[in-house]
Amino acid sequence: WWKPRSPPIFPGQLPFIGHGHIFLKYRNDMWSYLKSIGEYVLEHGGIIQFRAGPHIVYAVNDPEVAGMIANTCLDKPYYYKFMSDGIGNGLVTLNGDMWKIHHKLLNPAFSQKVLNTYLNEMDVQGQNLVSQLTTVAEKGPVDITDFLFKHILRTVSRTSLRLEAKDQDMIDNDFGEAVEEIGNIIIHRALRPMLHLSFLFNRTAMKRRQVELIRDNRELLDHIIQKRKSDLEVTKDTVNNKDDFVPGKFKPILDLLLHLSDEQYVLSDDEIRAHLNTFVAASFDTTSSALQTVLLALGSYPDVQERVFNEIQNVFDNIEELTKHDLTKLVYLEAVIKEVLRVYNIIPLVARKLDTDIVLPKYTLRAGSSCILSIYGLHRHSSWGPDAREFKPERWLNPDTLPTNPNLYAPFGIGKRICIGRQYAMMSMKTSLIHIVRKFHISGDISTLKWNFEVVLKAKTPLITLTLRS
Numbered sequence: 001w002w003k004p005r006s007p008p009i010f011p012g013q014l015p016f017i018g019h020g021h022i023f024l025k026y027r028n029d030m031w032s033y034l035k036s037i038g039e040y041v042l043e044h045g046g047i048i049q050f051r052a053g054p055h056i057v058y059a060v061n062d063p064e065v066a067g068m069i070a071n072t073c074l075d076k077p078y079y080y081k082f083m084s085d086g087i088g089n090g091l092v093t094l095n096g097d098m099w100k101i102h103h104k105l106l107n108p109a110f111s112q113k114v115l116n117t118y119l120n121e122m123d124v125q126g127q128n129l130v131s132q133l134t135t136v137a138e139k140g141p142v143d144i145t146d147f148l149f150k151h152i153l154r155t156v157s158r159t160s161l162r163l164e165a166k167d168q169d170m171i172d173n174d175f176g177e178a179v180e181e182i183g184n185i186i187i188h189r190a191l192r193p194m195l196h197l198s199f200l201f202n203r204t205a206m207k208r209r210q211v212e213l214i215r216d217n218r219e220l221l222d223h224i225i226q227k228r229k230s231d232l233e234v235t236k237d238t239v240n241n242k243d244d245f246v247p248g249k250f251k252p253i254l255d256l257l258l259h260l261s262d263e264q265y266v267l268s269d270d271e272i273r274a275h276l277n278t279f280v281a282a283s284f285d286t287t288s289s290a291l292q293t294v295l296l297a298l299g300s301y302p303d304v305q306e307r308v309f310n311e312i313q314n315v316f317d318n319i320e321e322l323t324k325h326d327l328t329k330l331v332y333l334e335a336v337i338k339e340v341l342r343v344y345n346i347i348p349l350v351a352r353k354l355d356t357d358i359v360l361p362k363y364t365l366r367a368g369s370s371c372i373l374s375i376y377g378l379h380r381h382s383s384w385g386p387d388a389r390e391f392k393p394e395r396w397l398n399p400d401t402l403p404t405n406p407n408l409y410a411p412f413g414i415g416k417r418i419c420i421g422r423q424y425a426m427m428s429m430k431t432s433l434i435h436i437v438r439k440f441h442i443s444g445d446i447s448t449l450k451w452n453f454e455v456v457l458k459a460k461t462p463l464i465t466l467t468l469r470s
């Protein structure tokens with residue numbers, strides 16, 4: 001009776017190693033294990049506990065508690081450091097006051113006004129994607145992951161760096177692919193507890209490759225940053241030039257960062273590099289997987305696909321060029337994307353370091369431990385109603401059927417560290433989908449797919465069939 005009561009403990013805990021042995025057992029199918037933790041949280045009142053060796057980890061899907069933790073504990077657990085080792089300390093990994101300062105500085109780069117200037121570029125890239133996909137149309141089931149991946153990578157690197165055409169192709173490939181490869185090393189390390197130990201990781205071939213990639217990435221970005229600095233110097237271009245808000249023109253994120261560095265003396269070249277790398281790393285895998293999953297869902301629900309197609313036809317009436325007003329009119333398409341992000345959890349969990357005791361009516365969550373905010377669990381919470389696990393885009397058309405607590409919908413995270421690129425992602429997915437759905441009839445079967453957890457949840461062998469619409 002004198003001990004503080006802890007939340008229910010996930011089965012399988014052993015002395016000293018805690019649940020580490022189960023992590024090892026499931027290392028090649030991490031999603032099965034993480035999903036079973038998500039289900040256990042749902043069945044046991046919204047908070048549970050497990051241990052990775054001596055380290056206590058809580059998992060939460062109670063929306064009040066998750067919201068409180070997301071807003072009071074802003075720091076990330078130690079394994080986020082693997083990301084800053086690879087690509088520098090950008091917004092995802094910065095902690096404490098530095099995060100607050102940089103978040104405030106970078107927020108304007110993602111305002112709706114700035115994002116609207118990217119629409120033309122997203123439109124052009126959407127058209128390119130469709131012409132590439134035409135080469136695999138009418139050829140039976142195909143895996144289009146690579147097309148989607150490269151498409152998002154190209155869009156993000158263009159809106160981040162915008163260079164002259166000859167440099168841009170090199171950047172689309174070299175810069176994007178280097179960040180992708182570094183990202184794969186970071187994820188591989190994060191999912192293998194043995195490699196968390198630096199003295200083991202430092203002896204691997206993977207570490208040597210990471211060092212090479214970091215060096216190449218640094219040289220490439222330094223070259224671009226210096227070149228862009230001197231171009232801006234020559235043209236005396238300013239960030240708030242009113243021409244930047246004219247359709248077809250836009251300022252890349254790099255210019256905003258350079259402006260902060262030049263006129264407000266706040267960002268060093270190292271910090272600029274870290275932010276550019278982070279925007280690319282945080283966006284291409286997430287957005288391309290989300291796009292892939294929307295296409296799989298459309299292919300599996302023909303009625304939903306026809307409704308999306310009809311809505312697009314009604315809004316565009318055969319007009320080729322997109323405008324920001326058209327995007328807001330696509331309410332059903334938006335409902336479909338939101339429902340895919342809810343049911344299929346592109347990022348099924350995020351984590352925080354508890355830097356203070358969290359005192360709850362029943363338990364105290366201990367300072368120094370980690371807390372997983374289970375997005376999987378929030379999206380299946382009983383407040384969504386008895387059909388919580390069903391794919392029903394219509395629920396988004398009637399706000400009365402949605403839960404009142406906003407924390408229950410968290411595809412982009414919750415609280416103060418919510419995704420800064422969420423509107424960017426929605427815009428880029430909508431423009432891509434408009435072009436794809438207008439051009440092709442899609443079929444597939446999402447119900448039979450298995451999923452891989454690589455921080456982002458990805459379908460294994462996601463086959464779809466594309467048929468040209470007449």
Ligand code: HEM
Pocket residue numbers: 091092093103278279280282283284286287290346347350351410411412413414416417418419420421422424425
């Ligand atoms: C469907 C696409 C996307 C999904 C599902 C997604 C999801 C998320 C989630 C769940 C977080 C919170 C991470 C955490 O709490 O640890 C996050 C953070 C972040 N995302 Fe996204 N994201 C997407 C697209 C993007 C895009 C397009 C960008 C940039 C252009 C971006 C940039 C970031 C950044 C910089 C953060 C860190 C925010 C901070 O800590 O202040 N994301 N994202």
